[in-house]
Amino acid sequence: MKPSSPQGSRNVQIDPAAFVSDPMLIRVLSKRAVLVPCETERVLFRQDEPAIGIFIVHNGAVTLSLMSQDGHSLFAAQARPCSILGLPGVISEKPYTLSATAGGGAEVSFVSSADLKALMEAEAPLAIKLLELLAAEVRSARKALF
Numbered sequence: 001m002k003p004s005s006p007q008g009s010r011n012v013q014i015d016p017a018a019f020v021s022d023p024m025l026i027r028v029l030s031k032r033a034v035l036v037p038c039e040t041e042r043v044l045f046r047q048d049e050p051a052i053g054i055f056i057v058h059n060g061a062v063t064l065s066l067m068s069q070d071g072h073s074l075f076a077a078q079a080r081p082c083s084i085l086g087l088p089g090v091i092s093e094k095p096y097t098l099s100a101t102a103g104g105g106a107e108v109s110f111v112s113s114a115d116l117k118a119l120m121e122a123e124a125p126l127a128i129k130l131l132e133l134l135a136a137e138v139r140s141a142r143k144a145l146f
Contacts, residue, residue: 021084025129029056029084032119033109036102044085044100044108051089051096053112057081060106065099087134090116 033056036044044055047067055062057079064085066075079085079100089096090113102108111119120127 021082021133022129023082025084025126025133026056026058026082028119028123028126029054029111029116030109032115033111036108036110038102038104038106038108040104042102042106044102044110045096047097047099048095051086051092051094051113053110054087054090054116055085055100056109056111057083057085057102058107058109060108061103062106062108063101063103065101066097067099084130084133087130088137091130091134 036042036055038060044062045051047065059081062079062083062085064075064077064079065073068074075098085098085100086096088094093113116130120130
């Protein structure tokens with residue numbers, strides 16, 4: 001990862017708390033989740049790859065990062081426990097806008113896009129909670145830019 005260019009884009013400071021969900025939502029999602037082995041460092045998803053699902057951080061280190069088109073780091077932060085990662089890409093059916101890398105020993109689970117959408121259709125309160133989380137991410141990104 002190249003450091004930010006002094007003349008290029010500025011370093012963005014997004015609040016990692018914007019990705020944190022309430023425990024009830026984590027419990028419901030975890031019923032459809034599969035554990036992701038993270039014995040060693042593991043890339044969960046990369047910026048610009050197709051969004052195939054969300055990742056739930058239960059414990060351990062997961063780094064979120066954003067790169068400029070010329071390969072410079074614009075943002076890096078540690079996700080907190082109860083973070084839900086990849087939600088904007090799944091909801092919009094667009095590629096991931098960040099990258100996420102789990103450190104060795106992290107406890108992470110995965111819910112596929114299809115399972116997430118089925119849950120959202122079946123349980124309106126779940127869909128509302130996910131939209132609240134998505135709105136928090138948008139607010140945090142806007143605050144970082146202005």
